[in-house]
Amino acid sequence: MIVTPAAVTFLALGGVPMVQSGDDLSDILFAACDATGEALRDGDIIVLAQKIISKAEGRAIRLADVTPSAAAIDLAVQCDKDPRLVELILSESRDVMRVRRGVLIVRHRLGLVLANAGIDQSNIAQDGEGVALLLPRDPDASAAALRAAVLARSKADVAVVIIDSLGRAWRKGTCGVAIGVAGMAGLLDLRGVPDLHGRPLQTSELGLADEVAGAASLVMGQAGEGRPIVLARGIARGPVDGRAADLIREPALDLFP
């Protein structure tokens, strides 16, 4: 029987500076906890906006340094985007799924289906020149590294979730989605769990880390609030060896290619 808690809280930590390439995210996390008067505890989930992971890992690229290929130039005309941006999108993607004027939806090398390969041009300092911020190279590994750093430093057994705001098929609006996970289930297997009447549940797999991501997004805000780290408490984490990759449906099994 999986025990689901009766209350959860999501607290956006204060005192997070503008993150720079090379910054140590565990330093930033502990400073933010101090600024907010919180100490990390076993079972806490630390949720981080993808942007600060990408910035710390040096994933900001100056468009001036990008030379678009012929394929990127051609695609850029179709979707009416900067060919250098399209070059970066293609370099981060496995497949182009949809192209429309202003729209370029791809399957990212991580398996995520998203617009512009998740490359972001907001909340990045623009020193007169365009800058694009790519997703982290391996967000599951980034999450695992931060989890290990927290354990080494504070002995707290925390989970880490790295999130981005993505669009969805059929529904308007973006929602927070887990792109990196460590120390908890990404996908929670409920097969065999009985319902109130003892029948097996029809819903057999829960997108646990995605629900955490959406909730954390509520307190991060999307705009200028500058609250990219959220502390979540009270959530049953499930098996600690989960990954965000567990949430990706293999393309061969997907009904909406």
Next chain:
Amino acid sequence: MIVTPAAVTFLALGGVPMVQSGDDLSDILFAACDATGEALRDGDIIVLAQKIISKAEGRAIRLADVTPSAAAIDLAVQCDKDPRLVELILSESRDVMRVRRGVLIVRHRLGLVLANAGIDQSNIAQDGEGVALLLPRDPDASAAALRAAVLARSKADVAVVIIDSLGRAWRKGTCGVAIGVAGMAGLLDLRGVPDLHGRPLQTSELGLADEVAGAASLVMGQAGEGRPIVLARGIARGPVDGRAADLIREPALDLFP
């Protein structure tokens, strides 16, 4: 400037009985608040599992009372489901989108794309005979009615969100999704909101009620916990005239039909 709060809490209320057809949900809500020692306040969001709305509204159908059409019988063979269940699914749907063995994905008359038209056979008493629970007839109206009942009874200006757990394209696992909304934004328009550097945000619309739904799902649990009502506090609700229907992308604009 939209002010996003720094902390939100989601509390599953205790003392919710097995809901029966004809039950008054505001009675059940206030009894559950009393049982949990909580009084409703302005700005609270009440999140309810679709199942208890459907049960209260008498949407449980005995399969023995259903006569499948020829089309339903044919489709039932293709997807290996009970033809009476398929008849109910078709009666609730605009289009059949995908059919595979064990899988029937439709566009529901409410615009939702989901498996089996959201018809549920778990957590429903089975007196030796199959029973299927349909989605509420008009979940936005159900949410508005409960919001009005709360206002009349307690003077508290609350929002109401009715949620279901749905699968997604491209990702494994279900997530809580808003199917009925009143008293808050379903879709939150962020166009023109500046980022940290004063540039307009690229993400222009947030699936606010869906993020609330996913978060509430974390405390409801999926199985036998019997906690179908969640009290959410601390969320900036946005315009109070939102609806879950605002989250539906029109089929003509969808890239993944």
